[in-house]
Amino acid sequence: MPEPTQQSPSAATSATRGLAAAAALMVITTFGSRLTGMVRMMVLTHIFGATGEVNAFFQAFAIPDFVYFLIAGGALRTGFVPIFTEYITLGKYEQAWKTFSSTFWTLRIGAGMLMCAGMALAPQLTVLVAPGWAQTNPELMDPCTRMMRILFPAQIFFMLGGLMQGALNARKHFLWPGLGPIIYNLAIIAGAIAAPHLVAAENVHRAAAGLPPSSGVVYVTYFVLIGAVIGNVLVQIPPLRAVGAKLAVRLDLHDEGMTRVFKLALPVIFGLAIGEINWMIVRVLCTHFPGGPAILETSNRLWKLPSGIFAAGIAIAIFPSLAEHYTRQDEKSFVRDFSFGMRNTLFMMVPAVLVIGSMRTQIVRLLFEHGEFKAETTPAVAAVLFWLIPSMLAMGISYIAARALYARQRMYKPVTAGIISIICCRVSAIWLMKYFELPGLAMANTVGDVANAVILLYILKTLVGNLDGRRIAMSQIRCLPANIFLVLSGLLLPSLVEQHLGTHGVLAKGLAVLVPAGVAVTGFLVIASLMRVEELRSAGKLLSRRGRRTAEQAPEESE
Numbered sequence: 001m002p003e004p005t006q007q008s009p010s011a012a013t014s015a016t017r018g019l020a021a022a023a024a025l026m027v028i029t030t031f032g033s034r035l036t037g038m039v040r041m042m043v044l045t046h047i048f049g050a051t052g053e054v055n056a057f058f059q060a061f062a063i064p065d066f067v068y069f070l071i072a073g074g075a076l077r078t079g080f081v082p083i084f085t086e087y088i089t090l091g092k093y094e095q096a097w098k099t100f101s102s103t104f105w106t107l108r109i110g111a112g113m114l115m116c117a118g119m120a121l122a123p124q125l126t127v128l129v130a131p132g133w134a135q136t137n138p139e140l141m142d143p144c145t146r147m148m149r150i151l152f153p154a155q156i157f158f159m160l161g162g163l164m165q166g167a168l169n170a171r172k173h174f175l176w177p178g179l180g181p182i183i184y185n186l187a188i189i190a191g192a193i194a195a196p197h198l199v200a201a202e203n204v205h206r207a208a209a210g211l212p213p214s215s216g217v218v219y220v221t222y223f224v225l226i227g228a229v230i231g232n233v234l235v236q237i238p239p240l241r242a243v244g245a246k247l248a249v250r251l252d253l254h255d256e257g258m259t260r261v262f263k264l265a266l267p268v269i270f271g272l273a274i275g276e277i278n279w280m281i282v283r284v285l286c287t288h289f290p291g292g293p294a295i296l297e298t299s300n301r302l303w304k305l306p307s308g309i310f311a312a313g314i315a316i317a318i319f320p321s322l323a324e325h326y327t328r329q330d331e332k333s334f335v336r337d338f339s340f341g342m343r344n345t346l347f348m349m350v351p352a353v354l355v356i357g358s359m360r361t362q363i364v365r366l367l368f369e370h371g372e373f374k375a376e377t378t379p380a381v382a383a384v385l386f387w388l389i390p391s392m393l394a395m396g397i398s399y400i401a402a403r404a405l406y407a408r409q410r411m412y413k414p415v416t417a418g419i420i421s422i423i424c425c426r427v428s429a430i431w432l433m434k435y436f437e438l439p440g441l442a443m444a445n446t447v448g449d450v451a452n453a454v455i456l457l458y459i460l461k462t463l464v465g466n467l468d469g470r471r472i473a474m475s476q477i478r479c480l481p482a483n484i485f486l487v488l489s490g491l492l493l494p495s496l497v498e499q500h501l502g503t504h505g506v507l508a509k510g511l512a513v514l515v516p517a518g519v520a521v522t523g524f525l526v527i528a529s530l531m532r533v534e535e536l537r538s539a540g541k542l543l544s545r546r547g548r549r550t551a552e553q554a555p556e557e558s559e
Helices: 009-048 053-060 062-089 093-120 122-129 138-151 154-170 175-208 218-232 234-242 256-271 274-288 292-303 305-327 331-358 360-368 375-386 389-407 413-436 438-464 469-501 506-530 534-543 545-558
Strands: none
Touching (some): 009 175, 053 062, 053 122, 053 218, 062 093, 062 122, 062 154, 062 256, 062 274, 062 305, 093 154, 138 218, 154 234, 154 305, 175 218, 274 292, 292 305, 292 360, 292 375, 292 438, 305 331, 331 389, 331 438, 331 469, 360 506, 375 438, 469 506, 469 534
16 A cells, blocks of 8 residues: 555645535535435325325335345445545556456346346245235235336346446546436336326226226336436446446456455445345334335435435545545545535534424425325324434434445444444334334334444544544534524424415415425524534535536546
């Protein structure tokens, strides 16, 4: 490993600006991804509601989504980026692309085998993810199996796309990898809109045969496959060519880089997926309650919104830089960028979490209470969401802390945190669901996620020492008055608006959210400015037009 290097103050400032620009681009694209994901959920619930066959649709994603988050969405990219970055940093470009090629073809074969196994075992997997339906809703088992079989082939494109996006991230290109999920969501939205028309002819034949009509939600799964192909693979090809990618037909199982990638990825499969493992536990147990999958999936869209927009985007942006600092043994820059990521993540996440938590009923009512989604479902979604509030923050902290550990190639360290987290979630879920039903499962998920975040930070501190904790803490202390104002606005103002306008109609629902949120955010910004919160300026740059322009230039400047 090369000798430690120190950056001059001007170089450090330039690096921070480049990092801020990359983070800005990732925040913007992840916001677009989460926004289109929210629209996707709104369209699905509007057309198909929260009861009946749509629950089979949501539950059919359980295993395919789990595979995606473990491999394509987390472990593969996180295992690949440090090794690929190391080769690029040391000038070993030929070896970098050899590793890329070997990993690509190995994944293609492995993903094909996984797809075949998943499709063959779909009936058994349906029983595994929906144990409660065997007695309560047996009519949902067959549709769930059918849709799961359609969803499994998409995993090939998710895995290959994850590798391609990882190569672009390592080259500090973030735009097209960030646009992939947006394209994927748009394809599903198109499928949901088209499904009622596609099922019309089928229902004519079903009526003639004396069968009940189909909702047509099964047709949406075909658009899931289309979105995976376009968003995760096809749109990544041009930018890869632009950075000089060399994909050779090469299957070398002894390639040094690929071997290292998989050695790193195996523990990451477990470590990065802790949140998903905990959610999978909750997801399986929810089938014991009527409408459980649809209620949880609706809550899921709001629960993951803050961490998905801010923490995930910033974590992806700082990950290559952290890996590069570790390769150069530049601990000062490593801590600086970790602190930047954590401070800005918390500055933007905490207000978002508080807004969602304090106005959860009004937000659910505005976004989902229309079409086939009935008003009586809103309190159930809001109750689940309430107990997921601490988990929202824990997930964001875990994103940054885990990436910092993986950038140091300490892939096995988070396993300890993960094991404890899963045990906490599983044990508490069995007990809490007996007394609190679906909200009890949300409580159990929160217990597991908070445990994971605390232990990850402890492990990272023992490895690095100083994490700039004082500066991170002081940032939140300065934000405290602004956050208190925000919470009070979210708790008190919606009821005042509802007293005058009621709770029916799009205008009334919209004003019950937008007016309090506008007052809350405006007050937050004013108070944060008066308190001279440093992150107000850096977060503003992350979201400014200048930040976006710099982000487009960041790859060239960094190279």
